[in-house]
Amino acid sequence: MHPILGNLRRLGLYLLAWFPIGGLIAYVLATSGGISTGEALALAIPLALLFGFMCLSAWYSCRGTPLDHSSLTRLAATHLLAAGLMSGCWIFCVKALAHELSRLQIYPGLDARVSKDYPLLFGIAVLLYLLAVALHYVLLTLQDAQEAEARVLQAGILAREAELKALKAQVNPHFLFNSLNSISALTSSDAVKAREMCILLGDFLRRTLGLGEKSAIPLEEEMSLIRAFLAVEKIRFGPRIQMEENVEKEATEVQIPPLLLQPLVENAVGHGIANLVEGGWIRLDARCQNGTLSIVVENSYDPDAPPRRRNGVGLVNVRQRLATRYGNLATFDVTHDADRFRVALTLPAEREAQKS
Amino acid sequence: MSRKPEKRSRTVIVDDEALARQVLREFLGLHPEIEVVAECANGFEAVKAVTELKPDLLFLDIQMPKLDGFEVLELIDHDMAIVFVTAFDNYAIKAFEVHAVDYLLKPYGADRFEAALGRAKLRMGDKSRGGIVAPESSGNSETSVPPPLADLAAAARPPAQYIQRVPVRDGTRVFIIPVDKLDYAEAQDDYVSLCAEGKKHLKQQTISSLEAALDPSRFMRIHRSFIVNLERVARVEPYAKDSHVAVLLNGTQLPVSRAGYARLRAFLDR
Numbered sequence: 001m002h003p004i005l006g007n008l009r010r011l012g013l014y015l016l017a018w019f020p021i022g023g024l025i026a027y028v029l030a031t032s033g034g035i036s037t038g039e040a041l042a043l044a045i046p047l048a049l050l051f052g053f054m055c056l057s058a059w060y061s062c063r064g065t066p067l068d069h070s071s072l073t074r075l076a077a078t079h080l081l082a083a084g085l086m087s088g089c090w091i092f093c094v095k096a097l098a099h100e101l102s103r104l105q106i107y108p109g110l111d112a113r114v115s116k117d118y119p120l121l122f123g124i125a126v127l128l129y130l131l132a133v134a135l136h137y138v139l140l141t142l143q144d145a146q147e148a149e150a151r152v153l154q155a156g157i158l159a160r161e162a163e164l165k166a167l168k169a170q171v172n173p174h175f176l177f178n179s180l181n182s183i184s185a186l187t188s189s190d191a192v193k194a195r196e197m198c199i200l201l202g203d204f205l206r207r208t209l210g211l212g213e214k215s216a217i218p219l220e221e222e223m224s225l226i227r228a229f230l231a232v233e234k235i236r237f238g239p240r241i242q243m244e245e246n247v248e249k250e251a252t253e254v255q256i257p258p259l260l261l262q263p264l265v266e267n268a269v270g271h272g273i274a275n276l277v278e279g280g281w282i283r284l285d286a287r288c289q290n291g292t293l294s295i296v297v298e299n300s301y302d303p304d305a306p307p308r309r310r311n312g313v314g315l316v317n318v319r320q321r322l323a324t325r326y327g328n329l330a331t332f333d334v335t336h337d338a339d340r341f342r343v344a345l346t347l348p349a350e351r352e353a354q355k356s
Numbered sequence: 357m358s359r360k361p362e363k364r365s366r367t368v369i370v371d372d373e374a375l376a377r378q379v380l381r382e383f384l385g386l387h388p389e390i391e392v393v394a395e396c397a398n399g400f401e402a403v404k405a406v407t408e409l410k411p412d413l414l415f416l417d418i419q420m421p422k423l424d425g426f427e428v429l430e431l432i433d434h435d436m437a438i439v440f441v442t443a444f445d446n447y448a449i450k451a452f453e454v455h456a457v458d459y460l461l462k463p464y465g466a467d468r469f470e471a472a473l474g475r476a477k478l479r480m481g482d483k484s485r486g487g488i489v490a491p492e493s494s495g496n497s498e499t500s501v502p503p504p505l506a507d508l509a510a511a512a513r514p515p516a517q518y519i520q521r522v523p524v525r526d527g528t529r530v531f532i533i534p535v536d537k538l539d540y541a542e543a544q545d546d547y548v549s550l551c552a553e554g555k556k557h558l559k560q561q562t563i564s565s566l567e568a569a570l571d572p573s574r575f576m577r578i579h580r581s582f583i584v585n586l587e588r589v590a591r592v593e594p595y596a597k598d599s600h601v602a603v604l605l606n607g608t609q610l611p612v613s614r615a616g617y618a619r620l621r622a623f624l625d626r
Binding site: 174177178180181182183184185186188189235236237238274275276277302304305306307 | 372373374375376378379382397398399419420421422423424427443444461462463464465520521532
């Protein structure tokens with residue numbers, strides 16, 4: 001798209017700039033003798049505007065010979081040839097207009113008087129055309145820069161989206177390996193329970209699979225995913241896990257990003273319960289107030305537990321996802337005291353699926 | 357394989373998950389020459405059981421309550437065949453660096469388990485003849501007495517990842533010293549004496565391997581025999597000709613060697 005022709009406002013401004021140029025040409029004509037100011041203006045202004053339009057064609061020759069990929073001779077040849085052609089055409093137009101003005105007896109004998117100025121006008125036209133070429137090269141560079149910037153921005157957005165998708169889709173592989181090992185143990189001692197665990201694990205995996213595609217799910221759906229996760233972990237850890245849910249009724253329908261809370265619960269199991277010999281508890285509270293959903297996930301933990309590799313990865317992911325999606329509208333706080341680990345988050349309570 | 361009616365191999369199983377212990381017990385149950393003498397669900401129990409029972413073979417999980425598998429090994433001076441059993445594959449190199457016989461990844465089948473047990477038996481057999489086999493992965497032949505496990509465990513730590521706590525053992529009891537509670541450490545023959553909160557704890561480890569495991573921006577070797585917590589240093593005073601002492605906040609005086617003084621001066625002048 002032509003940067004000037006494609007935009008009415010810019011075209012107006014561009015043509016406006018040709019009025020003083022027309023004035024200058026008129027001044028040159030009037031001072032060269034034999035032509036009155038009125039005649040000069042009548043001739044120069046419309047022809048200047050016409051040449052303005054003709055100069056817009058420089059964009060195509062500029063685009064055809066990009067500055068940094070064309071040899072100097074090619075640049076010079078292309079633009080000088082175009083300048084000569086355009087200026088020749090224009091002189092022809094000048095002649096035609098002068099002739100018409102004379103024939104219609106508006107300014108009798110103008111064509112004869114102006115004919116001595118044709119070489120001068122041709123020179124001016126060539127110079128103006130070359131100026132227009134320079135202007136178009138500037139415009140082209142600006143356009144390229146803007147496009148490059150937009151591309152970088154777009155690439156950034158795409159990368160972020162891909163990252164989010166990956167974050168959402170992640171199921172901790174060690175959870176899988178440990179669960180499979182539990183099933184392997186149960187196959188010989190308690191076949192019924194082994195089958196039950198296979199079904200629970202399959203149920204959990206199936207639920208997580210579909211979620212990577214969705215941008216939001218009701219809190220209730222996330223809670224049932226967490227229940228499926230804990231059902232598997234309860235077979236692994238036996239009576240060591242105790243889960244308490246306090247989700248307000250109004251909160252159940254609020255839309256949240258999928259797999260936002262499951263990593264927090266997984267964290268509570270992996271870094272909390274798994275380190276407690278006697279087991280521990282997890283409590284999840286959710287309530288909705290003044291358009292804000294507040295969720296607290298708390299669990300008991302051993303502050304003297306050995307350090308673990310994946311420590312905090314789940315928390316960092318959740319924090320990032322909230323920040324990317326809601327910016328300042330969401331908060332995320334992690335606190336802990338002697339034996340209690342607490343993650344509190346707030347986010348805008350969106351009621352139905354919205355395109356984000 | 358000829359099966360002589362010899363002494364049964366005493367084995368300890370350590371895993372915090374009952375079902376994971378059950379798999380091991382089941383597979384081991386097919387081997388009458390193996391006797392499971394203890395099952396432990398956390399690191400403290402493991403240290404206690406190994407110290408008291410001195411088993412020949414140890415199946416060890418890595419991520420557990422209280423102490424992880426590597427910390428357990430740091431506290432044990434008893435030599436035995438060790439097979440790690442874990443769902444994490446990222447500890448494998450570290451495991452072989454502490455001379456583990458094998459590294460079982462959960463879930464594993466009977467074939468893989470038998471292979472691990474076979475290697476463990478080889479190791480136990482070699483040891484009973486008085487020799488010590490080098491792990492197959494490392495390739496270098498070790499004929500001298502191996503360094504204490506604590507040194508190996510420290511050497512296996514990935515670089516730029518310093519310890520946050522030092523586990524120590526007194527008899528069968530285990531104490532955890534967070535490194536910010538540690539005032540200084542002193543070399544005493546094959547042991548280091550760790551001074552924290554006015555108490556001293558002995559640990560079988562060389563001072564050099566402890567130095568390597570501690571964050572060098574917080575701890576400094578000021579003397580052949582001393583590492584000090586830099587936050588505890590109140591001042592450095594001349595002591596005799598060419599020698600200095602570091603005075604800690606609690607008044608303790610530690611000798612500073614000439615090289616140590618240069619390092620300490622550079623740190624204090626920053």
